[in-house]
Amino acid sequence: MKHKTISYAKFGYLFILPFFIVYLFFQVYPLFYTFYLSTQSNGSQTTSSVGLDNFKIILSGTPIIDEAKTAENKANGDDTIAYKVQKRSSESTMKDFRRVLGNTFLLWIGNFIPQIIISLLLAAWFTDAYLKIKGKGFYKIVMYMPNIITAASVAALFVMLFSDSKLGAINSWLANHGYEVVPFVSGKTQSRVMIMIIQTWMWFGNTTIMLMSGIMGINPSLFEAANIDGASPRQQFFRITLPLLRPILLYTVVTSMIGGLQMYDMPALYNMGTSQNRYTETIAVYIFNNFHNSMAPNLGYSAAASVILFFITAILGAIAFRVNNEDGDQKVRKGNQALKIKLGGN
Amino acid sequence: MPEKTRSNSGMIMARTIAVTVVLVLLTIFALVPIWVLVVNATRSSVDITGKGVSLIPGLNFIENIKTLSSWTSEGKVEFNAFRGYINSGVISLCATGLTVLFSVMTAYGLVVYDFKLRKVAYTIIIAVMMVPVQVTSVGFYKFMLSIGLTDTYWPLIIPAIAAPAIVFFMRQSMKSTFPLEIVEAARIDGCGEYRTFFTIGIPMMKPAIAVQAIFAFVANWNNYYTPSMILISRKRTQLTLPMMVNTIVSNDKLADYGAKYLAIMLSIIPVVIVYFIFSKFIVEGVALGGVKE
Numbered sequence: 001m002k003h004k005t006i007s008y009a010k011f012g013y014l015f016i017l018p019f020f021i022v023y024l025f026f027q028v029y030p031l032f033y034t035f036y037l038s039t040q041s042n043g044s045q046t047t048s049s050v051g052l053d054n055f056k057i058i059l060s061g062t063p064i065i066d067e068a069k070t071a072e073n074k075a076n077g078d079d080t081i082a083y084k085v086q087k088r089s090s091e092s093t094m095k096d097f098r099r100v101l102g103n104t105f106l107l108w109i110g111n112f113i114p115q116i117i118i119s120l121l122l123a124a125w126f127t128d129a130y131l132k133i134k135g136k137g138f139y140k141i142v143m144y145m146p147n148i149i150t151a152a153s154v155a156a157l158f159v160m161l162f163s164d165s166k167l168g169a170i171n172s173w174l175a176n177h178g179y180e181v182v183p184f185v186s187g188k189t190q191s192r193v194m195i196m197i198i199q200t201w202m203w204f205g206n207t208t209i210m211l212m213s214g215i216m217g218i219n220p221s222l223f224e225a226a227n228i229d230g231a232s233p234r235q236q237f238f239r240i241t242l243p244l245l246r247p248i249l250l251y252t253v254v255t256s257m258i259g260g261l262q263m264y265d266m267p268a269l270y271n272m273g274t275s276q277n278r279y280t281e282t283i284a285v286y287i288f289n290n291f292h293n294s295m296a297p298n299l300g301y302s303a304a305a306s307v308i309l310f311f312i313t314a315i316l317g318a319i320a321f322r323v324n325n326e327d328g329d330q331k332v333r334k335g336n337q338a339l340k341i342k343l344g345g346n
Numbered sequence: 347m348p349e350k351t352r353s354n355s356g357m358i359m360a361r362t363i364a365v366t367v368v369l370v371l372l373t374i375f376a377l378v379p380i381w382v383l384v385v386n387a388t389r390s391s392v393d394i395t396g397k398g399v400s401l402i403p404g405l406n407f408i409e410n411i412k413t414l415s416s417w418t419s420e421g422k423v424e425f426n427a428f429r430g431y432i433n434s435g436v437i438s439l440c441a442t443g444l445t446v447l448f449s450v451m452t453a454y455g456l457v458v459y460d461f462k463l464r465k466v467a468y469t470i471i472i473a474v475m476m477v478p479v480q481v482t483s484v485g486f487y488k489f490m491l492s493i494g495l496t497d498t499y500w501p502l503i504i505p506a507i508a509a510p511a512i513v514f515f516m517r518q519s520m521k522s523t524f525p526l527e528i529v530e531a532a533r534i535d536g537c538g539e540y541r542t543f544f545t546i547g548i549p550m551m552k553p554a555i556a557v558q559a560i561f562a563f564v565a566n567w568n569n570y571y572t573p574s575m576i577l578i579s580r581k582r583t584q585l586t587l588p589m590m591v592n593t594i595v596s597n598d599k600l601a602d603y604g605a606k607y608l609a610i611m612l613s614i615i616p617v618v619i620v621y622f623i624f625s626k627f628i629v630e631g632v633a634l635g636g637v638k639e
Contacts (some may be wrong), residue, residue, distance in 0.1 A: 008459050016467055018448050023508035026486065026501075027474065064373025118372065125365050132362050139369050141625045143376050144632065148621045152570040152588035152611045156595040157383050160606060166395070167603070169386065173398025199529030206632060213633040233361065253615065255476075262478040265570050272598050284480045284571075289611045290573060291484045303484045312482040317476040 012064030031310075037303035043296050054304035059260035063087035093301060097276070100286040100305075107192060107267065107282060108260030111199035114181050116252070118204045123211035124237050129223070151202070155269035158198055159185060164272055188279045197265050197282055209251060214248035215241060247323050254320040258313055264288065283309055353546055386607035403622045404605050413605040417594075424580070425594040427612045428588035434616075437499055437573070438566040439584065441506035445562045446555050448507045453516035454547050458529055468517070475510040479571065501576045506566070512558050519554040524617070552610065557631040560624050564583075564617055587613045 038054055040047035056062040063086040101191070122143070133335055134141075161169045162184035171181045184190050218241065226236050240251075264284040271277050277284060283305060290302035383399065386394055389404030418426045456468055475528045525549075532542045548555070570588045577584050585593070591613045594606060621628065 008539065009461035012455050012459030012464060014454045014462035015459065015543070019452040019471075019508050019513065020467070022505060023447075023510075025476070026505040027477070027482055027508060028484040030485035030489050031477070033489055034482055034483075037488065051407060058418055103451065121368075122372070125369070131365055132358070132359055133365060133369065137626075137629075139373060140629050142373050144625075144629055145380070145618075145621060146376055148564055148568075148612050148628070149380070149408065149615055150568040150570075150588050150591075150617060152568070153591050154379075154611050156591050156610050157379060157607075159595055160386075160610070161379075161382065161399075169382070169394060169399045171398075174394055176396075177397060199381070201375065204372075209632045241428065254476050258476055258478065262480055264480070269570070269592060271596075284478075287484065288571070289576065291487060292578075294578070299484060299488070306481050306484050313476060313478055313481065320476070321472070325369075 034303050034306050034310075037299050037321045040300050040303070042298040042300040045297065047298075047299060050300065054300040055307075057090045057093050058097040058301055058304055058308075059094065061087075061091040063090040097286070097305065099302075100281050100283050103192075103280060104261060104263065104282040106285075107195055107263060107280065108197070108257060110196035111203065112253070112256055112260065114196070115200045115207055115256075116249075118200070119211050120206035122204075122208040124241055126208070126212055127215045128233065129220070130227070130233075138243055140205070140209065144209060145205070146202045147206045149202075151265035153265050154198065154202065158194065159270055159272070162194060186277055191270070191277050191280050197272055198266060198270070199263070204257075205257070209263055209332045210252060211245065211248065212260065214245050217248075218244045250289075250323045251320055254316050254323065258316050258320070261309060261313060261316075298337065349364055367633070368619040383500075383607060383611055385613040387604065389604050389607075391601065391603040391605070396605075404604075407608075410608045412600050414608050417600065417605065423590075423594050423600065424582050424585055425596060425609050426582070427587075427588045427609070428581065428612070430585065430590045431583060432617070433583075434567055434587040436596055437502050438563050440499075440503045441566045442559055442562040444503065444506040445509045446559045447507050449512040449516050449558065450548060450551050450555055451543070452513045453520050454543055454551075456513075456517055457520045457524060458526060458547075471510045471513055475514055483575060490576060496576055497579050497581065497586075499575075502569075502572055506562075509562070512562065515558060516551070516554055520551060521553075521632075524550060557627050557634075560620065560628060564620060572598060 027221045037047070039049055039051055040054075041050050042054070049066070053064045057064065063083065101238060125131060125133065128194070143287070163171065164181070164183045164187075166172050166175045168184070171182065175181055184189060184194055222240050222244075223236060226240060231239070232329050244270075262284050263282050267280040268285045268288070270280065276289060281289075287305050287309070289303050290298040290305070382399060385403050386412060386446060388407040389400065390406040390409065393400075393404055412423070414427075417423045452471075456464060483552070486494075486501070490496050495501050528546055528550075529542055533545060537545075567587075567589065570592075573586045574589055577586075577589070580589075580593075591610055594600065594609045600606065
């Protein structure tokens with residue numbers, strides 16, 4: 001009956017067409033435009049081509065020599081001054097970029113470690129069939145709540161509470177009780193630790209729920225067998241849960257890292273007044289502030305930083321994808337093996 | 347062995363109590379900042395700056411509302427709760443509607459039809475799922491500037507049509523729950539392809555659509571980055587609620603702290619309400635697959 005088959009392929013294309021048109025227009029084109037802008041000059045809205053100079057400057061601080069100017073200066077007898085000025089500005093740009101990269105990584109790791117420890121513990125407890133915890137649903141709902149609240153409003157709330165002056169709620173309490181006022185918002189360590197705490201507060205519920213669904217995917221008969229064999233909860237956690245959770249943990253680390261690279265709202269808004277705190281300026285804030293400056297936007301540096309961010313994300317994304325697609329059966333088999341070896345060897 | 351059982355159940359009791367204590371402490375950790383916000387919105391400025399933190403509500407709530415609305419009516423601040431609700435609401439509702447409609451449509455196209463580029467299209471969608479908005483924002487901003495769409499809501503609404511992550515989840519759930527035979531049956535009955543999609547496809551996907559709609563709405567409401575990038579002129583009438591909150595908090599000239607806390611509280615009320623109505627769906631949705639911002 002082959003000749004009677006009607007091809008519906010056309011409808012497949014029609015159904016996915018709007019997605020791809022909009023995607024092309026609002027994502028793909030801007031992405032290539034960003035790549036293009038990364039080879040353009042800085043300091044004004046109209047740009048000229050500078051090749052790969054922006055990358056050289058932000059990555060290695062190499063001064064870019066303006067040939068014509070150098071020749072002119074040489075003729076005037078002072079060929080070193082222009083070079084020195086250029087070198088100093090290149091180096092400060094590089095230092096700025098390294099600083100924001102360092103900040104980004106520090107803020108991410110500082111919120112990820114406490115978050116993953118709390119979440120692992122909670123996920124293990126919530127899925128432990130032998131614990132008689134009442135109101136699990138309630139705890140989950142309350143702990144997830146900070147994640148749903150507007151990050152910009154959360155930043156505003158914490159700025160109000162922890163404001164450096166005595167007008168901040170916490171500092172006024174400290175001052176009333178005879179303590180020194182602490183610069184929670186502008187101090188180097190203080191502001192970083194505060195952002196780490198706020199980020200942990202916002203994300204631990206989310207990570208808990210993700211890890212829980214991972215643990216619930218583990219074959220329950222493993223836990224039953226371990227229980228019959230008299231394994232303690234600690235042994236079960238370290239020898240069944242953790243090894244079998246490894247792919248999901250890795251996935252969580254990588255996706256959290258991708259999220260961490262995009263951290264914007266909190267570092268951009270947890271500030272005194274409107275000036276950006278240097279110690280909590282992340283790469284996302286750096287990109288935004290460099291291009292969103294109506295007077296003298298540094299489109300080149302901003303775009304170059306975006307391109308670097310793109311490649312870091314692409315590598316991390318590829319890892320996450322591979323981990324996520326690892327064969328399910330293989331995971332279980334590996335886990336069973338690990339279980340046998342570990343429990344047997346005990 | 348009754349003895350062993352008893353000691354075991356004793357152990358379990360002790361562990362349960364210890365675990366519950368930690369859970370209660372973490373619950374308090376999660377709730378305290380929000381509670382302090384609510385409390386401070388009801389206290390007078392003098393009380394807040396004089397005594398600092400308190401966990402007991404004050405009696406100044408009405409007074410704070412009056413102060414805040416007087417700031418709004420005198421034009422001292424860009425904060426106007428009513429305006430903010432409308433602006434953020436319009437953007438979030440339009441974007442959410444487009445996101446779920448076109449995501450379910452794209453997923454339907456990928457699941458129901460067999461065509462040459464199906465695999466390629468799906469691979470592209472997965473590949474672009476994790477590209478952060480910051481990576482394209484320089485180009486996006488310059489592009490919008492050049493076609494004159496800055497200071498309008500279009501760049502905040504139209505791109506919502508292409509939401510790769512939501513297409514991905516819709517496709518997953520459609521693959522596992524949607525019977526393809528029903529499409530065949532509809533064809534035999536003479537039902538056109540579009541009609542099948544709208545009268546059978548969408549209604550059958552309702553649960554998945556509901557979950558993704560909630561997430562999309564909250565994400566759009568909470569978005570601060572894109573509106574602050576696109577709404578360059580910061581026109582009073584255009585600001586979204588999170589932007590308004592930022593202008594009121596960073597304004598040093600306004601000294602009434604109770605009213606400032608009230609402004610923050612007003613900005614999160616809608617998401618908190620949405621959360622408490624749909625919390626069960628939301629928690630389940632997060633468990634289904636890493637929903638990250």
